[in-house]
Amino acid sequence: MQSESIYVLHGVTKREKMQLSSEPDIKFEEEEIPDGAIGEPATFIIMVTMAALSTLAAYLLRKHKGESFEEDVEERLPDGTVKIRKVKWTKSSSEAPEADIIKQIQGVTSLGK
Amino acid sequence: MPRSFTHPLTNTVVLDKLDITTHLADVMIGGLSTKVLPVFLHEVTHHWCFSSPVGTALSIIAIDARAKLATMGISDELEKEKIATDEIKYNTTLSILQPILEGLSLFAEFDLLTGDSQIVSLPTSISALMFLGRQNLGDKLLDNFKAGLQLYRVTTDFISRKTDLLYDSFDCNKSSYLAGYLFIKSQFNVVKRSYDQFNDADFFMHYYRSYIFDDWELVRLLLDTETSPIYAVEDIIEYIANRVSNFLQLDHSISIQKFENDVLTQTGCRYKIQNKWIICEVFSVPIGECEVDDKLSELLNKRVSDLFSFSAKEINSMVYLIQAIIGFRGALHLGHAELKAKVSKTGWLSIYNNDLPLLAQQAPEEMGLDWAGMVEADIIYVPQPTGLYTIISKDGIPITSLSLSGKKMGKNELSYFLNSKKVLGAISILNGATKVLESDKDYKEYCEYASEFIKININNLYCLNALIFTKDELIPKAYEKMFESGLYGIFNNDDLLSDCVLASLISSNYLNAKSEKLKDIWVNKNVEETIDELNNIIYKHLGFYNFAFLEEANAIHSNLL
Numbered sequence: 001m002q003s004e005s006i007y008v009l010h011g012v013t014k015r016e017k018m019q020l021s022s023e024p025d026i027k028f029e030e031e032e033i034p035d036g037a038i039g040e041p042a043t044f045i046i047m048v049t050m051a052a053l054s055t056l057a058a059y060l061l062r063k064h065k066g067e068s069f070e071e072d073v074e075e076r077l078p079d080g081t082v083k084i085r086k087v088k089w090t091k092s093s094s095e096a097p098e099a100d101i102i103k104q105i106q107g108v109t110s111l112g113k
Numbered sequence: 114m115p116r117s118f119t120h121p122l123t124n125t126v127v128l129d130k131l132d133i134t135t136h137l138a139d140v141m142i143g144g145l146s147t148k149v150l151p152v153f154l155h156e157v158t159h160h161w162c163f164s165s166p167v168g169t170a171l172s173i174i175a176i177d178a179r180a181k182l183a184t185m186g187i188s189d190e191l192e193k194e195k196i197a198t199d200e201i202k203y204n205t206t207l208s209i210l211q212p213i214l215e216g217l218s219l220f221a222e223f224d225l226l227t228g229d230s231q232i233v234s235l236p237t238s239i240s241a242l243m244f245l246g247r248q249n250l251g252d253k254l255l256d257n258f259k260a261g262l263q264l265y266r267v268t269t270d271f272i273s274r275k276t277d278l279l280y281d282s283f284d285c286n287k288s289s290y291l292a293g294y295l296f297i298k299s300q301f302n303v304v305k306r307s308y309d310q311f312n313d314a315d316f317f318m319h320y321y322r323s324y325i326f327d328d329w330e331l332v333r334l335l336l337d338t339e340t341s342p343i344y345a346v347e348d349i350i351e352y353i354a355n356r357v358s359n360f361l362q363l364d365h366s367i368s369i370q371k372f373e374n375d376v377l378t379q380t381g382c383r384y385k386i387q388n389k390w391i392i393c394e395v396f397s398v399p400i401g402e403c404e405v406d407d408k409l410s411e412l413l414n415k416r417v418s419d420l421f422s423f424s425a426k427e428i429n430s431m432v433y434l435i436q437a438i439i440g441f442r443g444a445l446h447l448g449h450a451e452l453k454a455k456v457s458k459t460g461w462l463s464i465y466n467n468d469l470p471l472l473a474q475q476a477p478e479e480m481g482l483d484w485a486g487m488v489e490a491d492i493i494y495v496p497q498p499t500g501l502y503t504i505i506s507k508d509g510i511p512i513t514s515l516s517l518s519g520k521k522m523g524k525n526e527l528s529y530f531l532n533s534k535k536v537l538g539a540i541s542i543l544n545g546a547t548k549v550l551e552s553d554k555d556y557k558e559y560c561e562y563a564s565e566f567i568k569i570n571i572n573n574l575y576c577l578n579a580l581i582f583t584k585d586e587l588i589p590k591a592y593e594k595m596f597e598s599g600l601y602g603i604f605n606n607d608d609l610l611s612d613c614v615l616a617s618l619i620s621s622n623y624l625n626a627k628s629e630k631l632k633d634i635w636v637n638k639n640v641e642e643t644i645d646e647l648n649n650i651i652y653k654h655l656g657f658y659n660f661a662f663l664e665e666a667n668a669i670h671s672n673l674l
Contacts, residue, residue: 010115013277018598031115034537035544038159038207038214039118040152041281041290 004049007056007105008074012044020059025052050106057101060087067091073105083107117152119159121207122175122543123438124168125536126156126446133448133492137464137471140447140492141501141517143246147265150244151222151274157236157445158221158318162214164235164443164496165326166384166397170335170413171206172438174199176543177420180431183546187553194341197556200547201342202335202349205563209353212285212575213325216293220301220318223266223275223294224621227259228313232376234322237315239445239494242501263622267615267634275614283579283595285571291599292572295579297321298673303361303581310369314621320372320400324360327397329382329405331356336412342559346566354574368400386414386439390421390432393440433528434539441529445494449533454488454505456480462513464490464505472503474521477513491532495522506532582672584656591655600674603654612643613674616660620671627667644669 010031012020017028027047033039048056060071068090075083087104089097119126130149131140139145145153162168178199187193207214221236233255241258250257265271281291300321305311311320334349375381381398384405405413420435453465462476489506502514502522511530514522522530550556576592583591594602604610615634619626626640635643641662648658661670 013280015277015280015601018280018601033116033118034120034540036122036207036540037118037120038211040116040155041278042288043116045115 002076002078004078006076007048007050007053008076009046009056009060009071010043010074012046014042014044016059016063017044020046020055023052023055023059025049026055053102053105054098056105057098060089060101061097064089075105075107117156119156119163120537120540121163121168121171122179122540123172123434123536124160124163124442125533125540126160127533127537128152128156128448131448133450133490134452134466137448137450137452137466137490137492137503140243141472141503143242143244143248143501145244147244147261147268148270150240150262150265151271153243154221154225154236154240155218157239158218159214160445161235162217162322162326165322166329166332166395167206167326167335169395169439169442170332171203172442173416173420174335175203176431176435176438177416178203179543179546180420182549183542186549193550193553193555195338197550197553197559198338198340198342198345200550200556201559201563202345204560205346205349205567206331206335206353208563208567209350209571209574210325211289212293212296212571213357214293215289216295216297217318217322219278219290219294220297220314223271223618224298224301224314225318226262226313226622227255227315230310230313230316230373232316232319232373234315234319235496236318239496243447243494263624264630266618266622267624267631271618272611272614272634275618276611279600279610279614281599282597283576283592283599285575286568287596291595292575292579295673296575299579299581300360302671302673304365308365308369310373316373319376320365320369321360323372323398324400325356327381327399328356328401329397329399329409330402333409333412336409336416338412338416342556343562346559346563350566350570354570357574358578363401372398372400384410384413386417388414388418388421391417391436391440431539434536437529437536441526443496444530445496446533447492447494449489449491451487452490454484454486456482456484458483462505462515464488464503464515472515474515474519479512480507489532489534491530493530495526504530504532509535579673580655582655582657587654587656594654604650609647609650612638613647616644616647616669617671617674620660620669623668625667626662626669640667640669 020026025048028044029047031043031045046056060069070086070088073085073087075085085105085107087101089101093100115129117128117130130152133140178196181196187196225237227233227237241254245254245258245261278290278294282288283291285292301311301314301317305317311317331352334352340348375398381396382405384395386393386395417439421432455463456476460476460482461473462480463470463473465471491504491506492501493504494501500516500518500520502516504511504514506512509532511527514527580588580591600613601610604613619631624631644660644662648660651657651659657672659672659674663670
């Protein structure tokens with residue numbers, strides 16, 4: 001059993017995977033479709049631990065070229081529970097972008113709850 | 114499910130990016146978001162290819178083999194050989210056709226546009242309806258859809274999807290996407306020089322799909338029971354390789370006219386499957402010498418009958434699955450959701466999402482009055498007679514259908530319908546059944562032989578044809594670079610690759626490269642200089658100049674990409 005939460009982002013393309021492959025502490029897995037099915041070009045999921053959340057946040061900002069965005073990030077808890085967090089970042093936000101995104105991924109509200 | 118797919122075994126489509134729970138009404142009124150357009154075009158094209166005689170034959174042989182394995186296992190050597198032959202044929206055919214399947218779907222995403230032809234492909238007609246239907250455009254629907262497509266194709270979603278594609282490996286043994294796409298583009302670009310009709314990309318795709326999937330000779334090979342696994346592999350690969358390679362050698366002048374007329378008047382080949390379990394028609398417009406003679410007709414009916422008699426004895430639910438897959442094959446599943454439903458005291462059925470009513474109509478009697486609970490909703494598009502229906506099931510059994518026009522699906526048609534959850538469950542059982550075979554020593558040897566045979570032939574068939582304008586002496590180096598990371602291997606630069614994508618989208622969508630809209634995308638770039646830079650790199654590695662800038666129209670011509 002894993003000892004800490006794992007944060008997961010879906011829908012990463014092969015190009016993005018190549019660009020991220022030199023980053024430490026990131027694991028990739030191909031998104032599966034049923035055996036024998038054919039479909040969209042392969043995409044991957046990124047999996048990081050808390051230690052690499054800044055890499056994930058930087059990637060999200062780079063992916064959206066610094067523009068406002070909304071993305072779903074999963075938190076897979078050690079007990080198997082999965083929580084889906086909607087990360088919503090607006091360009092006009094007064095907080096430091098990476099810190100703001102990391103807080104949202106971890107489910108920390110602006111009131112610190 | 115994070116990736117959309119189509120399953121060839123049942124022709125079931127799952128569009129993960131379409132959330133029916135929140136978008137049921139948008140789907141029903143034809144107001145889908147353009148965000149879903151690329152993946153919609155992709156999967157609808159797969160579904161359309163499998164709604165064909167070849168797609169039907171593939172389902173018949175695989176379901177026959179897997180249903181036997183699921184219920185009886187391997188009874189004797191003779192039976193094992195027959196099952197192994199069908200399994201190997203199914204897998205070999207799909208493997209060797211996969212670059213065409215992906216190539217056509219990607220062509221639909223990036224290049225499909227209607228032109229002068231009087232006929233329109235199913236991916237275009239259904240997409241126009243699903244994305245612009247709500248605007249009530251009447252006979253302007255297709256023109257508006259075309260204009261919309263031309264603009265959407267230079268938006269971030271499409272540019273980014275196409276850029277991702279060009280990073281894909283060109284090696285068919287690793288991935289079918291890029292090689293398949295460039296192969297289809299090469300066929301299109303060559304054949305349109307000889308026949309004006311093929312300048313209509315929609316017509317080309319329609320014709321090519323029929324050339325491959327309405328091919329009754331391939332159906333004959335698939336259904337044949339008098340062959341062994343090894344011969345089946347060789348026969349199928351050789352047949353498909355010849356058919357694919359011959360496309361550019363054939364004289365299409367007569368068949369183009371015949372094809373257009375047959376589609377227009379719906380007078381192609383109407384073949385009827387009829388036994389005590391099912392009566393249905395397989396419509397096709399074969400190209401070339403393909404036809405259904407008495408011998409093939411007998412074989413097809415026998416194999417379908419065998420399927421039903423076997424299944425009826427063994428697992429009753431399989432009968433419904435087979436009826437749905439064969440008799441209702443053209444029905445396109447668009448989404449599934451569990452929703453709240455209420456039947457009022459006056460017998461009015463309403464479907465809700467978050468307490469907002471989405472659809473309502475008179476409830477069937479069996480639902481009773483004054484009832485509330487959860488139901489399953491599946492949205493399907495039925496091509497003939499055209500209609501979009503929401504099928505309501507309770508406990509997995511379809512009970513009624515709703516449509517905006519007020520039309521209801523007949524009881525008979527409704528009984529053919531199986532909700533997607535059940536079909537995916539059946540696929541999983543049938544796929545699981547092959548495990549018995551996978552541990553068999555002989556079967557393993559057949560599979561290894563098939564996989565080696567495919568490996569040897571597949572790149573020669575698709576990659577060589579895709580690089581049709583490349584000088585022979587440059588091919589090995591081009592393969593070396595492109596097998597690893599596609600066209601990125603040639604450009605080795607993200608910005609140049611994006612420019613290449615944009616130039617190719619401008620070209621295939623007949624856009625003005627210097628329009629105001631595109632100026633924002635070509636930020637600070639001189640179009641002519643960019644084209645020169647791209648051409649120099651392509652020439653260095655592939656030996657031809659791909660793009661030409663046509664000054665008068667500010668258009669870009671592309672030879673391949």
